[in-house]
Amino acid sequence: MHAIEKIMAHHAGLETVKSGQIVTAKVDFAEINDLYLQTIYSFKEMGGTRVWDNTKCAFVFDHFAPTPDVQSAQNHKEMRAFAKANHFKHHFDVDSGVCHQVMPEAGLVYPGMLLIATDSHTTTHGAFGAMGTGVGATDMATILLTGELWLRVPEVIAVRLNGTAPLGVAPKDVILTVLGTLHADGAVYQAIDFIGDYVDHLGVAGRMTICNMAVEAGAKTAYMQPNQAVLDYVAAHGVVDYHVETTDPDFQYAQTLTFDVSQMQPVIAFPGHVDDVRPVAAGTGVKVDQGYIGSCTGGRLADLEIAAKIVAGRHIPEYKRLLVVPASQAVLQAGIQAGYIQTLMAAGATVTAPGCGACLGVHQGILASGETCISSTNRNFPGRMGAVDADIYLASPATVAASIIAGQIMDPRAAILEAIK
Amino acid sequence: MKQTVVGPAFVLGDNIDTDQIFPGHYLALVDPQAIAQHCLAGIDPQIAGHFPSGGIIVAGRNFGCGSSREHAAIALQGMGAGAIIAESFARIFYRNAINLGLPLLVCPPLHGAIVAHETVQLDLLSGIVKTAEHTWQGEQLSGIAVDILQAGGIKPLMRQRLHQGVSG
Ligand code: SF4
Numbered sequence: 112m113h114a115i116e117k118i119m120a121h122h123a124g125l126e127t128v129k130s131g132q133i134v135t136a137k138v139d140f141a142e143i144n145d146l147y148l149q150t151i152y153s154f155k156e157m158g159g160t161r162v163w164d165n166t167k168c169a170f171v172f173d174h175f176a177p178t179p180d181v182q183s184a185q186n187h188k189e190m191r192a193f194a195k196a197n198h199f200k201h202h203f204d205v206d207s208g209v210c211h212q213v214m215p216e217a218g219l220v221y222p223g224m225l226l227i228a229t230d231s232h233t234t235t236h237g238a239f240g241a242m243g244t245g246v247g248a249t250d251m252a253t254i255l256l257t258g259e260l261w262l263r264v265p266e267v268i269a270v271r272l273n274g275t276a277p278l279g280v281a282p283k284d285v286i287l288t289v290l291g292t293l294h295a296d297g298a299v300y301q302a303i304d305f306i307g308d309y310v311d312h313l314g315v316a317g318r319m320t321i322c323n324m325a326v327e328a329g330a331k332t333a334y335m336q337p338n339q340a341v342l343d344y345v346a347a348h349g350v351v352d353y354h355v356e357t358t359d360p361d362f363q364y365a366q367t368l369t370f371d372v373s374q375m376q377p378v379i380a381f382p383g384h385v386d387d388v389r390p391v392a393a394g395t396g397v398k399v400d401q402g403y404i405g406s407c408t409g410g411r412l413a414d415l416e417i418a419a420k421i422v423a424g425r426h427i428p429e430y431k432r433l434l435v436v437p438a439s440q441a442v443l444q445a446g447i448q449a450g451y452i453q454t455l456m457a458a459g460a461t462v463t464a465p466g467c468g469a470c471l472g473v474h475q476g477i478l479a480s481g482e483t484c485i486s487s488t489n490r491n492f493p494g495r496m497g498a499v500d501a502d503i504y505l506a507s508p509a510t511v512a513a514s515i516i517a518g519q520i521m522d523p524r525a526a527i528l529e530a531i532k
Numbered sequence: 533m534k535q536t537v538v539g540p541a542f543v544l545g546d547n548i549d550t551d552q553i554f555p556g557h558y559l560a561l562v563d564p565q566a567i568a569q570h571c572l573a574g575i576d577p578q579i580a581g582h583f584p585s586g587g588i589i590v591a592g593r594n595f596g597c598g599s600s601r602e603h604a605a606i607a608l609q610g611m612g613a614g615a616i617i618a619e620s621f622a623r624i625f626y627r628n629a630i631n632l633g634l635p636l637l638v639c640p641p642l643h644g645a646i647v648a649h650e651t652v653q654l655d656l657l658s659g660i661v662k663t664a665e666h667t668w669q670g671e672q673l674s675g676i677a678v679d680i681l682q683a684g685g686i687k688p689l690m691r692q693r694l695h696q697g698v699s700g
Contacts, residue, residue, distance in 0.1 A: 133676060146559050149602055157690040175560065182560035231600040231624055247602035247628035249686055256690060261676055295547050296594035300623050329594060331623055384547070471556035471599070492551040492598060494574045 113267045114356035115302050115334050118242045121356075122225045130266045130365075140219055141168040141254045142228040144210045145175050148186040150229060151193050153252035162197050163258035169201035169219075170194055171210035176466030178205070179474035208439025208465035211235040211323065211407040215315075216441050218348035222337045222355040227251070227260055232407050232489065234325045237305075237333030238318035239341050240355055244332045265302040265331045266365035272309035274373030279524040281417070281507035282317035283409060283487065285309070286324045287378045289370060291388030299329030301365065304358070309372045310335050315344045316413045323408045324489050327385045377510055377523055382483075382491055382502035391510055394520035401484040402427070402515030403496075404508050405436025405463075406470040409487025412445050414508040419451035420530040421512035421523065422458035428518040433460040434476045436468035458516070472496045478503075485514045533681040537635060538653045539586035539614040541646045541663075544575075546592035550625065553596065553604040567603050568610025583611045588652045590642055591618040596625025605629040615654055617642065617661060617670065630677045633685030637661065639670035656681065 112120065116128050123134035143150050154162075162168055170190050175183035187205070194202050207213045211232055214220050222240035226233065229251050236243030246260065254260050270289055290297075303325045310318070318335050325333035337355050345353070379394050381387040404410065404418050415437065427433050435455050437443035443465050446452040452462060461476075463469075469476030470488045478484055478497035484504070486496070491503035506514070509523035516526070552574030554567070561567050572579040589595075589608070595618035596604060605628040608616065615635040619642075629636050637654055639661050646652060646663055653662045657678070659670035673681070683689035 133674070146601060146603075148562055149606075152562070153687060156687045158694045180560060182562075186560055186562065229600055231598065245600040245624050247600050247605070247624055247631065249602060249631040250627055253686060253690055256694070263674075295597060296620060296622075299594060299620055329597060329622055471559070472551075473556050473559065490549075490551070490598060492549045492574075494555050495551050497557075499574060 112359055113304065113362050114240065114336065114358045115242055115267060115332060116264060117356040118223055118225060119262065119264055128264045130264050132264045133261055134264060135259050135261050136225055137259055138227050138254050139167065139224040140226050141251060142210055142214060142226065143168065143170050143251055144228070144230055145170065145172040145187060145190060147229040147248045147251065148189055149248035150251045150255065151189065153249040154255050157252055157256055159252065159256045162255045165197050166200040168255060169199055169203060171203040171207060171213055172205045173207065173209045173466045174471060174473060176205040176464055205466070206440055208437070208442065209407045209410065209467055212411065212438040212442065215239065215344070216348060216439060218350050221345050221350040221353040222341065223353050227254060231326045232323050234330055234333040235319050235323040235407060237322040237325065237335055238315060239345065240335065240337035242332050245326070263300070265300055267302045267304050268298060269304050269306050269364040269367040271367060271369040272305060272307040272372050273369065274309060274371050276309065276372050276375065279377045279509060279527050280372065280375045281509060282313065282320040283507040284375060284377050285372055286321045287380055287388045287505065288375050290324065290327055290386050291378070292368065293328045294386045295327060295329065295384065297328045298325070301330055302332045302334060303328065303330045304334045304364070311338055314340050316411045319411070320408055327489060377507060379510065379520065380491055380505035382504060383493055385491060385505065391506070391520065391522045394504060395522070397520045398483060399485045399514055399519060400431060400482040401476065401478065402433040402511045403469065403476065403484055403486035403488060404511055405434065405438065405468050406488040407438060408489040409508050410436055410438035410442065412442050414487060415442070415446045415451040415455065416449065418508045418512040419454040421509060421526045422516055423454050423530065425458055425516050427459040427515050431515060431518055433458070433515045434469065435460045435462045437465045439465050469496050485511050485520060487511050533656065533684070535656055536653060537588065537615045537656065538651065539588040540584050541590045541648055541650045541652045542583065542587045543646065543648050544589060544591040547594045547597055548591055549598035550596055550601050550604040551598055554601060554607045559601060559603060564606050564610045567607045571607035571611040580611050585612040586614040587612060588614050588654070589616040590646050590652065591616065592641070592643055593619045595621050597622040600624040602628045605632050605634055609634045617654065630680050631686040633681060635681060637670045639668055642668065
C-alpha cells in the first residue's frame with residue numbers, strides 16, 4: 112500500500128484499502144476558513160447543535176483579514192459566536208495569517224494525520240507526510256456533526272524530482288515546470304506523491320510550496336515522505352505524538368513522471384492558465400504594474416528573504432507597486448527580526464496584513480482593467496485578483512522581485528548573483 | 533430526485549474555474565438568491581440574468597477547478613441550472629454540487645456535438661444523454677452520489693440519519 116492508503120485505512124478502521132474504494136474516515140482535524148460561514152448554516156440545517164469534538168476543529172480568519180466590508184464583518188461575527196458557543200479550543204482570528212501556514216505553526220499538522228479543510232490548497236500538508244484535502248461548506252458540516260467524511264481512495268501518481276536545483280530555480284519554478292507537463296487536469300481525483308532526491312533534501316517551506324500547487328493539476332491530495340527537516344519542524348512546534356507512514360516497496364504507481372531538476376530554469380505561467388508555463392525569457396519586456404509576494408504558496412520567510420536580498424539598495428520604479436503579504440503573523444515577525452521587511456519597505460514595498468490579501472481579489476491590492484501583475488501566488492485565472500482583463504503572471508518570489516525592480520518581466524538570475532556576491 | 537432532467541443546452545469550454553463561476557469579490561455573500569445573481573460573472577455578468585430556467589450546462593474538461601468555494605455550486609443551482617454535463621469535473625466542485633442536490637454527469641466529449649439552446653435530456657440512473665439526433669452513454673453515478681441526490685441533497689440525508697440516531 113501507499114502511505115496515503117495506509118493513512119486512509121487507519122482512519123477508516125480497515126486493514127487495507129485500494130484505489131477506487133469508498134471509505135468513511137475519522138477526521139483528525141477540521142479547519143474552516145472565513146469564506147465558509149455556510150458551514151454553520153448547513154450544520155444547523157442538518158439539525159446540528161454541538162460539534163462532534165471542540166478540540167478538533169477551528170476557524171481561521173484569513174481571506175477577510177481584517178474585514179474589508181460590512182458583509183464579511185457580519186460573517187466573522189457569526190463565526191466567532193459559533194466558536195464561542197461551542198467552546199472551540201483553537202481559534203485563529205484576523206491577527207493570524209493564511210490557514211495553511213497557521214495550522215502547522217500551531218502544531219496542528221503532523222505526519223500520518225487526516226486533515227480536512229474548507230480550502231482547495233489543503234494539499235499543502237502533504238509536505239509533512241499528512242493527508243490533507245479540501246472540501247466545501249456542506250461536506251464540512253457533516254464532519255462537524257459526525258467527525259467523519261466519506262472519501263474515495265485515490266490512485267497515486269509519482270512525480271520524481273531528481274538532482275540539485277541550479278541557481279535561480281526555486282521550488283516554485285519546480286512545481287510550475289511540473290504543472291506545465293501535467294496540465295491543469297492531469298491529476299483530477301488522483302494523489303500526487305513527490306519523490307526523488309530533490310524532495311528528500313528539501314526544506315519545509317519548499318515542500319509546502321510544491322504540495323500547495325498539486326491541486327492546480329486537480330490532485331485530491333499530495334504527499335512527500337517526511338524527512339529530518341519535517342521531523343525537526345513538528346518537534347519545534349510541540350508535536351510529540353504521531354506515526355509516520357511509509358509506502359511499501361512493491362507499491363505500483365498509476366503513473367510516474369520524472370523530472371531532472373538540475374536541468375530546470377526559472378519559469379513563469381502566462382496569464383489565464385496555470386499550466387501555460389514557459390521560461391521567464393519568454394515574457395521579457397512585458398511591462399508590469401504590480402509585483403505581489405505573498406500567499407500560502409509564496410509568502411513564507413524564505414520568500415521574503417530572497418525578495419529582500421534582490422531589492423536591497425534599489426527602488427521600484429515610479430508609478431509601480433510591490434505588495435508584500437506575509438503568510439502569517441509569525442512570518443511577519445521573523446521578517447522584521449531579520450530586517451527583510453525594512454529592506455523591502457525601503458525599496459518601495461507596501462506591506463499589508465498577514466493573510467490572503469489580494470490573492471483572491473477581495474481586497475488590499477486589487478488589479479484594474481488592463482493592468483499586469485507578476486505574483487508569487489498560485490492562481491492566474493481571469494479575474495482572480497480583480498478585473499477580468501487584468502493579466503497575472505505566476506513566478507517565484509525572486510522573479511517577482513527582479514521584475515518589479517526592472518518594471519518588466521525579468522529573469523532573476525543576474526539579480527540573484529548580484530545579491531549573493 | 534427526478535430521474536430525467538430535460539432542458540436547453542448552455543455550452544461552455546474546458547477548465548471553467550470557480551473564480552469564473554463565482555468571482556472572489558462576492559464571496560462574503562451568504563444569501564443563495566444574492567449569490568445566484570453573480571453566477572458566471574467571471575465570464576459575463578449578463579449571463580445570470582438571462583439564463584434559461586432548467587438550462588443544462590454542457591462543458592468540457594475539468595469543470596469547477598480551482599477554489600473549494602461552495603458558492604459556485606450554490607450560484608449555478610440558484611441561477612436555475614437543471615444539471616451539468618462535462619467531460620470531467622474537479623473533485624471538490626463535484627462533491628459540492630452533489631451535496632446540494634445539483635445533478636452532474638460525466639460524459640464523453642460533447643464539444644461541438646451539442647449546440648446552444650438545443651434540448652438535452654439526461655437520465656441520471658443510466659447516465660444516458662440524448663438530443664433529438666444523438667445519444668451518448670455517460671458514466672453512471674456512484675452509489676453514494678445517487679443516495680445523496682435521492683434524498684434531495686446531503687442536508688436532508690443527514691437530518692434523516694440524525695433523526696434515526698445513526699451517525700456517519
Ligand atoms: S493565500 Fe490565496 S490560495 Fe492561499 S488560501 Fe488564501 S486565497 Fe487561497
